[in-house]
Amino acid sequence: MPDTERNGRDYVVSKPVARRATDPNLRTGAEFRESLRDGRHVIANGRDVADVTAEPTLSRGIDQVARYFDAQHDPATRDLLTTIEPDTGERISTAWLVPRSIEDLWRYDAMIKCSTSLSFGVFGRPPDYGPVKAISFVAWNHLVRKQEPEALDKIMNFLRVGQRNNLTSADVIIDVQTDRKTPVAQRAARLRVVEERKDGIVISGAKAGNSVLAQGNIGTISMPPPVPGMPEECMIWAAVPANAPGMTLLLREATTNGAEAREDHPIDADGEEADGLLIFDRVFIPWDYVFSYKNKTTADIYNILGQFAFWKIATRLSYRAEIFAGVAQMIVDALGTDQIPAVRALVSEVIHYAATLRGMMTAAVARAKPTESGVMLPDHVFVTAGRLHSIEAYPRIMQILRELSGQGLIGRVPQATWDRPDIGPLLDEYLPGHKLDARDKNRLFNLVWDMSCSPSAMRLALFENINATPAPALREELYRVYDRGPAMAAIRKRAGIA
Ligand SMILES: Cc1cc2nc3c(=O)[nH]c(=O)nc-3n(C[C@H](O)[C@H](O)[C@H](O)COP(=O)(O)OP(=O)(O)OC[C@H]3O[C@@H](n4cnc5c(N)ncnc54)[C@H](O)[C@@H]3O)c2cc1C
Helix, strand or coil: CCCCCCCCCCCCCCCCCCCCCCCCCCCCHHHHHHHHCCCCCEEEEEEEECCCCCCCCHHHHHHHHHHHHCCCCCCCCCCHHEECEEEEEEEEEECCCCCCCHHHHHHHHHHHHHHHHHHCCCCCCHHHHCCHHHHHHHHHHHHHHCCCCHHHHHHHHHHHHHHHHCCCCECCCCCCCCCCCCHHHHHCCEEEEEEEECEEEEEEEECCCCCCHHHHHCCCCECCCCCCCCCCHHHEEEEEEECCEEEEEEEEECCCCCCCCCCCCCHHHHCCCCEEEECCCCCCEEEEHEEEEECCEEEEEHHHCHHHHHHHHHHHHHHHHHHHHHHHHHHHHHHHHCCCCHHHHHHHHHHHHHHHHHHHHHHHEEEEEEECCEEECCCHHHHHHHHHHHHHHHHHHHHHHHHHHHHHHHCCCHHHHHCCCCHHHHHHHHHCCCCHHHHHHHHHHHHHHHHHHHHHHHHHHHHHHCCCHHHHHHHHHHHHHHCCHHHHHHHCCCCCCC
């Protein structure tokens, strides 16, 4: 097995954190923040960002991720977010555990429930998401190893480094949008190896999305859904640190400004997950972190290697859905509209969304089976059906929250106005809700705004809709994997069809 840590400095650990005396694999929020001050090249609105932790549109999101790491030490959440690694007996982030049993998958489920309740699930790539690609690689090693027998050693080393440093990883998968009719080999931005060296590869090109990379430690590069004519120098699975020389992250326009008052914006005041266009200009990656290269099998199995990611995404959304149901109820309770049958029916739609999604995710774990390489894998049919359901109904659920709120969403009064002695008392008197004072009712609609109307809510809706494949592709996948065979045999028999 490679020992890339032997010199005390690892390629993917851009800024090592001193290992703690107790629980050396965990780190605090402050230590996480420090790990991001690593000289990475990030550009925001035309400006080089010297320190992402001091950049207003990034720092509150970083603080939110930092709270996740602090929660790993908090007795109330520690056992939900961390676990004992069976081989070493050391405590690690549960996210870096390779699940070998259904019990391990339930551990994951509890972790995602906890992290979603901490952040309201607004980060699609929370710290507990990133290791999915590495774990998938172990799960499907029996496919990868036919061409690359050394891949497992490399990925196990990556997992060990990830565990020991509690790294956060962004998904670096999707190609940038250019003319889809241009043959893939001729697309200039296609990430490709431009030089093979004795010690590693040199890559150039670009990738889209890259959510959380500016606010995290590393990116895991993997292949997008297969397209015909993919040149073999583009078939790359690898890991890079966020500060890799030659790598530049161009941030999209921010949807929060880093100065929102907490009372006015209970969700947006915690910042946002940043996306960006990632440019590679001759970026070197040592062979130890090139997990797969020129392997046609690996390049062709996006839907197989993505299965842990798809499951985690749908599980997070199932717990967000429970929050939506709670919010819907609080709106109608606050307005005293809960006795109106048509209103109750709308709340029921949200409950239906949440209960169906949770049911699918529960079934996905209950019906999990080990892969040939011995990793426990949630049921792909339930995961795919769950994801499709979560995506299709999401716009409707957001619309229901807005519908139930009526004028509440635009009747919100900013904290600074409410604090005026000539205005506040009048608002207190004029605007109370049902068993809820006026200011708390205002707070509730501030939250509903951030959840269903604000620019960051729209960005999150885009994310939920399209990250890790959009609905049309999910329908195609469901068509491919759902077994209709037994039902068709029964129908043939009953109808007398030979
Ligand atoms: C907020 C946000 C965050 C993101 N974060 C990440 C990230 O962290 N990492 C990452 O790698 N990517 C990320 N993405 C990119 C995302 O994965 C892609 O947008 C998505 O996979 C669709 O690919 P595309 O945009 O290239 O669509 P295109 O290929 O440009 O196609 C446009 C549309 O055409 C339809 N379509 C095209 N081809 C097919 C097909 N074969 N089958 C069915 N329908 C099709 C779909 O409706 C698709 O949305 C992010 C996107 C958003 C919006």
